[in-house]
Amino acid sequence: MTGWTAVLLACATCYALKAAGYLLPQRLLADRRVASVAGLVTVGLLAALVAVQTFAQDTTLVVDARLGALVVAAAALLLRAPFVVVVVLGALAAAAIRVVAGP
Amino acid sequence: MTRGSRSPATTQGLWVGLATGTYGISFGALSVAAGLSIGQTVTLSALMFTGGSQFAFVGVLGGGGSAAAATAAAGLLGVRNGIYGLQMSPVVAGSALQRVAAAHLTIDESTAVALAQDAGAERRRGFWAAGLAVFVAWNLATLAGAVLGDALGDPRRYGLDGAAVAAFLALLWPRLRARDARAVGVVAALVAVLTVPLVPAGIPVLAAAVAATVVAVALLPPAGRPAHEVHR
Numbered sequence: 001m002t003g004w005t006a007v008l009l010a011c012a013t014c015y016a017l018k019a020a021g022y023l024l025p026q027r028l029l030a031d032r033r034v035a036s037v038a039g040l041v042t043v044g045l046l047a048a049l050v051a052v053q054t055f056a057q058d059t060t061l062v063v064d065a066r067l068g069a070l071v072v073a074a075a076a077l078l079l080r081a082p083f084v085v086v087v088v089l090g091a092l093a094a095a096a097i098r099v100v101a102g103p
Numbered sequence: 104m105t106r107g108s109r110s111p112a113t114t115q116g117l118w119v120g121l122a123t124g125t126y127g128i129s130f131g132a133l134s135v136a137a138g139l140s141i142g143q144t145v146t147l148s149a150l151m152f153t154g155g156s157q158f159a160f161v162g163v164l165g166g167g168g169s170a171a172a173a174t175a176a177a178g179l180l181g182v183r184n185g186i187y188g189l190q191m192s193p194v195v196a197g198s199a200l201q202r203v204a205a206a207h208l209t210i211d212e213s214t215a216v217a218l219a220q221d222a223g224a225e226r227r228r229g230f231w232a233a234g235l236a237v238f239v240a241w242n243l244a245t246l247a248g249a250v251l252g253d254a255l256g257d258p259r260r261y262g263l264d265g266a267a268v269a270a271f272l273a274l275l276w277p278r279l280r281a282r283d284a285r286a287v288g289v290v291a292a293l294v295a296v297l298t299v300p301l302v303p304a305g306i307p308v309l310a311a312a313v314a315a316t317v318v319a320v321a322l323l324p325p326a327g328r329p330a331h332e333v334h335r
Contacts, residue, residue, distance in 0.1 A: 006170035007143050010160055011150035013174065014181040018153075019206040021188015022195075029189045037319040042183050043284045044291030044315020045176065046155065046275035048308045049162055051292035053268045056299045056307070058167045069265025070272060077276045082122070087129045090269025094262030 120236020168305020
């Protein structure tokens, strides 16, 4: 699958999922288990992405400047910083650690 | 709408649009840092238009994952928009064409603004205002971020890999309030890390999604049983 094929296929998939909500019967909403599982799977995926983005280098696990970015981002979120501030602080932390410790 | 020209929901929607649109800059920069072209990056924001899925798609690709794994991760994160669509379907009502457009704008922010209103008409105004405002801001910001990221060069020098970590944590953070959510998050993160050395890049995120589904189903309250039997 080329880059463009994947981009368009993923876009179509995401639109189909949105549209499915408008086509499916409303009684599914009454089943709170559907919403509960969907919500928790979202949490699981995001947590997995945080872990992989922090520790994975292709198929090996490494501890590097990204762990510093994670800690700084968590501190910023605890202090209720807005999204953009959290992201910029994460970048600054990783860049600063590399300047001090080398790449 | 007795005073001025905007209802409270419309104003709220426009502000939410402006605020969330700014993360488009981070997405644009991270996407080109992950190896996508400016054209692909802008296309994702226009046609996929759901932040979590977009971040996941470029995150998996940037981490060396296959296009199929990136597409699967984006789709899995997009499942919640289907639930939002169920909730928004009666709110939006309208013609078939309006519903086709509404489906595209069905995301975290538009759903949240709509559900924050009390009455039907005001909910509808909030949905459209937030959805359209986020759409415009998100796409303009993505283009700016992509051009900026492209001009910056080596992403690691500016800590853009640290920015990706921070962005995913910031997307996750508000969803961690419930104890069940924290449990699922810990299990999924562990499964992802433990499988990194064992399977091709991109697959750990999908393995974690499977684990999260299993835990989420296990955490469901027992159905169809009388309450007094629950603790047996």
